[in-house]
Amino acid sequence: MTGQVPFVPLAGDDAGNNVAVQRPWRKSIRLSSIGGALESFLASAGLDRGPWLAVGFAAGIALWFVLPGPQEWVIAILLCAVAALAAGWAWKGNERRIHCTMAVVALAVVLASGIGVIWVRSALVGAEPVARPFTATLDARVLTREERPAEERVRLVLATREPESGRAIQVRVNLPDRADDPAIAEGAVIRLKARLMPPAPPMLPGAYDFARAAWFKGYAATGNAVGPVTVLEAGEESVGLPRLQRGLARHIRARIDGSPGTIAAALASGDRGAIAESDEQAMRDSGLTHLLSISGLHVSAVIGAAYVLALWVLAGWPWLALRVRLPLVAAGVGAIAGIGYTLLTGAEVPTVRSCAGAVLVLLALALGREPLSLRMVAVAVMFVLLLWPESLIGPSFQMSFAAVIAIIALHTAAPIRAFLAPREEGWIAWMARRTVMLLVTGFVIELALMPIVLFHFHRAGVYGALANMVGIPLTTFITMPLIALALLCDLAGIGAPVWWMVGKSLELLLSIAHVTASQPGAVTHLPTMGHGVFALFLAGGLWLALWRGRVRLLGLLPVILAAGLALRAPGTDILVTGDGRHVAIVGEGERLVLLRASRSDYTRDNLAELSGLTAEPVLFGAWPGARCSRDFCTATVVRAGKAYHLLATRSRALVEAGALTQACARADIVIADRRLPRNCTPRWIKADRRMLQQSGGLAINLTHRSVTAVAQNQGRHGWWKGHGRGKVVLTLFE
Numbered sequence: 001m002t003g004q005v006p007f008v009p010l011a012g013d014d015a016g017n018n019v020a021v022q023r024p025w026r027k028s029i030r031l032s033s034i035g036g037a038l039e040s041f042l043a044s045a046g047l048d049r050g051p052w053l054a055v056g057f058a059a060g061i062a063l064w065f066v067l068p069g070p071q072e073w074v075i076a077i078l079l080c081a082v083a084a085l086a087a088g089w090a091w092k093g094n095e096r097r098i099h100c101t102m103a104v105v106a107l108a109v110v111l112a113s114g115i116g117v118i119w120v121r122s123a124l125v126g127a128e129p130v131a132r133p134f135t136a137t138l139d140a141r142v143l144t145r146e147e148r149p150a151e152e153r154v155r156l157v158l159a160t161r162e163p164e165s166g167r168a169i170q171v172r173v174n175l176p177d178r179a180d181d182p183a184i185a186e187g188a189v190i191r192l193k194a195r196l197m198p199p200a201p202p203m204l205p206g207a208y209d210f211a212r213a214a215w216f217k218g219y220a221a222t223g224n225a226v227g228p229v230t231v232l233e234a235g236e237e238s239v240g241l242p243r244l245q246r247g248l249a250r251h252i253r254a255r256i257d258g259s260p261g262t263i264a265a266a267l268a269s270g271d272r273g274a275i276a277e278s279d280e281q282a283m284r285d286s287g288l289t290h291l292l293s294i295s296g297l298h299v300s301a302v303i304g305a306a307y308v309l310a311l312w313v314l315a316g317w318p319w320l321a322l323r324v325r326l327p328l329v330a331a332g333v334g335a336i337a338g339i340g341y342t343l344l345t346g347a348e349v350p351t352v353r354s355c356a357g358a359v360l361v362l363l364a365l366a367l368g369r370e371p372l373s374l375r376m377v378a379v380a381v382m383f384v385l386l387l388w389p390e391s392l393i394g395p396s397f398q399m400s401f402a403a404v405i406a407i408i409a410l411h412t413a414a415p416i417r418a419f420l421a422p423r424e425e426g427w428i429a430w431m432a433r434r435t436v437m438l439l440v441t442g443f444v445i446e447l448a449l450m451p452i453v454l455f456h457f458h459r460a461g462v463y464g465a466l467a468n469m470v471g472i473p474l475t476t477f478i479t480m481p482l483i484a485l486a487l488l489c490d491l492a493g494i495g496a497p498v499w500w501m502v503g504k505s506l507e508l509l510l511s512i513a514h515v516t517a518s519q520p521g522a523v524t525h526l527p528t529m530g531h532g533v534f535a536l537f538l539a540g541g542l543w544l545a546l547w548r549g550r551v552r553l554l555g556l557l558p559v560i561l562a563a564g565l566a567l568r569a570p571g572t573d574i575l576v577t578g579d580g581r582h583v584a585i586v587g588e589g590e591r592l593v594l595l596r597a598s599r600s601d602y603t604r605d606n607l608a609e610l611s612g613l614t615a616e617p618v619l620f621g622a623w624p625g626a627r628c629s630r631d632f633c634t635a636t637v638v639r640a641g642k643a644y645h646l647l648a649t650r651s652r653a654l655v656e657a658g659a660l661t662q663a664c665a666r667a668d669i670v671i672a673d674r675r676l677p678r679n680c681t682p683r684w685i686k687a688d689r690r691m692l693q694q695s696g697g698l699a700i701n702l703t704h705r706s707v708t709a710v711a712q713n714q715g716r717h718g719w720w721k722g723h724g725r726g727k728v729v730l731t732l733f734e
Helices: 025-045 049-066 070-093 095-125 210-217 241-255 258-269 277-285 296-315 326-344 349-367 374-387 389-393 395-412 414-420 427-457 464-490 496-517 531-546 549-567 601-611 657-666 689-695
Strands: 134-148 153-161 168-176 189-197 219-233 459-461 523-525 574-576 583-585 626-628 632-639 642-649 669-671 685-687 698-701 706-709
Touching (some): 049 531, 070 095, 095 210, 241 326, 258 277, 296 326, 296 349, 349 374, 374 389, 374 395, 389 395, 395 414, 414 427, 427 531, 464 496
Parallel strands (some): 168 219
Antiparallel strands (some): 134 153, 153 168, 459 523, 574 583, 574 698, 626 632, 632 642, 698 706
């Protein structure tokens, strides 16, 4: 009978005993059962396929960054093609597997497309870094100008030519305020002497990869101007959006003194260059830093205000209201306002992304569709990733979309919809219900963002949900409308009282940030999070958000597993920067032990973040476990009952070969910012300049005797090859 498995009796031997027989069809039956179960699951799950297609496309982009080089990228694309063809062939034999077939084919296509899109993008915009640092006098045209008063400098992006090869390159140069000239604007041609170097790779494993970011921005070198700058041809300072943006920021800072003025300028123009570092840090540790960047909150506030105002004004015109769909006209006004605000604030990728999403919401409102849905988010994701696929790996993209997805998933869940459903109740109960929902939403957003923040920044604010309960309404409904009103009143010269109110509202916001950040336990640290652990967090979060019903709870499994792995991850005992100059010992109390003091805040901040220690560090010379001379330091680090002896160079003076050989032989680990002779053979690791040029910075775990190098996650991508570093070569002695 069709659909039944035939009965097959056991075979017997000559004595009549039953013996096992081979049934080759059993494996096919099991596979068929698994396929049938999967087909039934996909048919009954009621999932929205659009978001999963966006996830597949994003996974393809991420895979391109993870895989080492072109051969692996081609193999991945071919495997996707094979999977799609195999699924199509299997479907011809069994048409009841339509859902499985469509899922495999669609995911294979978007996965391969993601790899191809980012590969093409890298080839089109990637700029080969200069081979080595150099100092030269350049004639260059100013492409962009960014004022950074808090750092007392101006940042210029210049188009020039590399002195040795003559190739056209873009470089980013910092110009001190004292050397600035108003004529140095977009389009100006200048002559300057600059010290340039290749964009810096990560200083340590897990640190920020500026070389990768510079590759996609087209920067071949970065550096500083040395001496005066000569303007050969003045720029068009009198026209253009950049001038309008800078003029608006200066106007606002002139109306409001101090930190409130710098934040008001950031909200109105996107210019964050004047915000003090202490305020930036407080906003970051309190979970309010998203208010400083022009993102979905600000763009939505502008578009929402324009939409409501246009609807209110047009509704007062009966002739028009009877002949035109007012929501459609108001949506057009809101879209124009949002696009104008995006252009005014610099049209950075996060702002463009937010504007695109907000315009989609307006379109849904105009068409009478559900404005907030995961399908709308998927369209916005695809729009951004098609234009800027490299933004996927940045914290801005991940945090903004994670927050939006968390909000939509929460508010579309059946228990939440029942909790917010209209009912007969007084205004106090209504307000209490909305207040509870606001707190729950903030808490869910903080949970969604926590892994992303810890992965990229290694520290996260704990009380962000509480701070945002006040910070977001204060900024959205009070501060930003007041800024708009003040600018409008300035046209008539009566804006001073309104600017005073703007300043007071921002003083309150800063007070909330500083008080929240100063509370005990306000910040949690996680020195390192592996890419696999981070991927588990993302997979679990997406499963929780995109599925419906109880099946979504399965997403808690990878999240719980990732949290356990992150908490139990082996720590780092010794950090070595890529130039070999800076060595830090972690785990000796609450303070880092440093080989030498650093004049660079960037170096100190990287070492502190990746160690999870923020107290003032102590130098080797003042640490009881170390001894230092003019040329060398030795230190003994004890882990798991075993002592490890460390030898590190402090100068480049010549050392007698025999003495150096003996010192190396007594050490387990030798670290040097210069090349050491081959007869220097420690018992375990020799991290001299020769090795570090290939491996980059190191994170050493003594308990597990493991070494993690920057190069291990770089592969053969263009931004890493430009530094002359290819295959990882660790000089280990056992």
